[in-house]
Amino acid sequence: MSMKGLYQPYRCTHYERKRKYYPFLKWVVLLLLFIFALPLYLLLTKGVPLPAPIVFSENLEIPVLMHTENKVVNMPLEEYCVGVLAGEMPVSFEPEALQAQAMAARTFTMRQYTAMGKHDGKAAVCTDYHCCQAWQSDEQLREKWGDNYEENLAKIRRAVADTEGMIVTYEGEPISAVYHSTCGDKTEAAGDYWQNDVPYLKSVDCGYDGDAPKLHTEAFFSYGDLAKRLGVGEEAVAAMAPVAYSDSGRVKEVAVGDEHMSGVDIREQLQLASTNFTIEKKEGGIAFQVQGYGHGVGLCQYGANGMAKAGFTGEEIIKRYYTGVDIQNIYGEKNN
Numbered sequence: 001m002s003m004k005g006l007y008q009p010y011r012c013t014h015y016e017r018k019r020k021y022y023p024f025l026k027w028v029v030l031l032l033l034f035i036f037a038l039p040l041y042l043l044l045t046k047g048v049p050l051p052a053p054i055v056f057s058e059n060l061e062i063p064v065l066m067h068t069e070n071k072v073v074n075m076p077l078e079e080y081c082v083g084v085l086a087g088e089m090p091v092s093f094e095p096e097a098l099q100a101q102a103m104a105a106r107t108f109t110m111r112q113y114t115a116m117g118k119h120d121g122k123a124a125v126c127t128d129y130h131c132c133q134a135w136q137s138d139e140q141l142r143e144k145w146g147d148n149y150e151e152n153l154a155k156i157r158r159a160v161a162d163t164e165g166m167i168v169t170y171e172g173e174p175i176s177a178v179y180h181s182t183c184g185d186k187t188e189a190a191g192d193y194w195q196n197d198v199p200y201l202k203s204v205d206c207g208y209d210g211d212a213p214k215l216h217t218e219a220f221f222s223y224g225d226l227a228k229r230l231g232v233g234e235e236a237v238a239a240m241a242p243v244a245y246s247d248s249g250r251v252k253e254v255a256v257g258d259e260h261m262s263g264v265d266i267r268e269q270l271q272l273a274s275t276n277f278t279i280e281k282k283e284g285g286i287a288f289q290v291q292g293y294g295h296g297v298g299l300c301q302y303g304a305n306g307m308a309k310a311g312f313t314g315e316e317i318i319k320r321y322y323t324g325v326d327i328q329n330i331y332g333e334k335n336n
């Protein structure tokens with residue numbers, strides 16, 4: 001037997017083996033590409049390919065915790081939004097303002113629903129406005145509206161139906177759609193109020209809330225009362241003065257004696273309408289002159305109503321108060 005004779009069968013087997021495994025190897029390579037290369041590509045080009053819009057069934061139901069009964073009820077999303085809108089914005093507001101609020105309410109709900117991070121994971125949202133957002137039952141609305149029940153409910157339902165499935169997104173994700181009553185001129189940046197910067201919650205000019213009922217409020221405290229509430233001495237409160245302001249003009253820090261307190265703490269402890277206040281010494285105490293009502297971050301409800309009166313659409317209102325956002329439909333683009 002020559003060397004050639006030995007060599008040839010070996011070569012032949014090797015060749016056959018290679019041929020036999022070739023299709024399998026191709027799939028392994030493709031699989032590896034998908035496992036490693038695709039995520040790497042997405043990582044390196046972050047923000048370029050937007051995540052595919054999440055599409056939900058139009059029959060989507062949301063687990064809602066009824067906080068007074070401590071019971072979880074599954075409710076159609078759109079129906080739940082009707083109860084929220086009725087509880088969160090005066091029904092007398094313009095249709096476009098109600099539409100903007102309906103989108104904000106739906107967005108808040110979908111953000112909670114996709115995270116399920118609250119209420120021990122048993123409910124997406126609850127009916128306690130301190131925790132999530134206000135929600136009013138049909139019974140509560142009948143009592144609140146009396147003879148105007150039918151007419152008011154139709155108006156609220158219309159705003160929800162006109163924005164059916166529409167949520168506000170930033171880079172493809174439902175935003176934290178916070179809102180407040182009256183900003184009093186400019187909204188506040190999230191980073192200045194909560195120390196947590198959010199790209200779409202910047203300070204923006206409002207200029208449309210001039211007829212809000214709580215545009216200006218005054219709160220008076222005697223020196224003794226103020227000292228007690230802030231937990232400092234009377235001499236300290238007599239000399240208290242703001243030392244730092246946010247870009248929107250709200251009080252960020254107040255010097256109280258040797259201490260510095262945040263504007264947010266002062267607001268909370270004195271239950272002031274907002275952190276946009278001035279300190280005025282008066283006979284026997286201090287008067288706080290306060291502008292606006294609420295934290296001031298995100299959508300300004302009275303500003304939204306002012307914009308609606310001036311002819312802006314619900315979408316334009318949303319895009320004014322939330323910087324750089326998109327509006328997407330969770331039931332698919334056919335609804336837009």
Ligand SMILES: [Zn+2]
Binds near residue numbers: 118127131132
């Ligand atoms: Zn809650």
Ligand SMILES: [Zn+2]
Binds near residue numbers: 184185186300
């Ligand atoms: Zn405003």
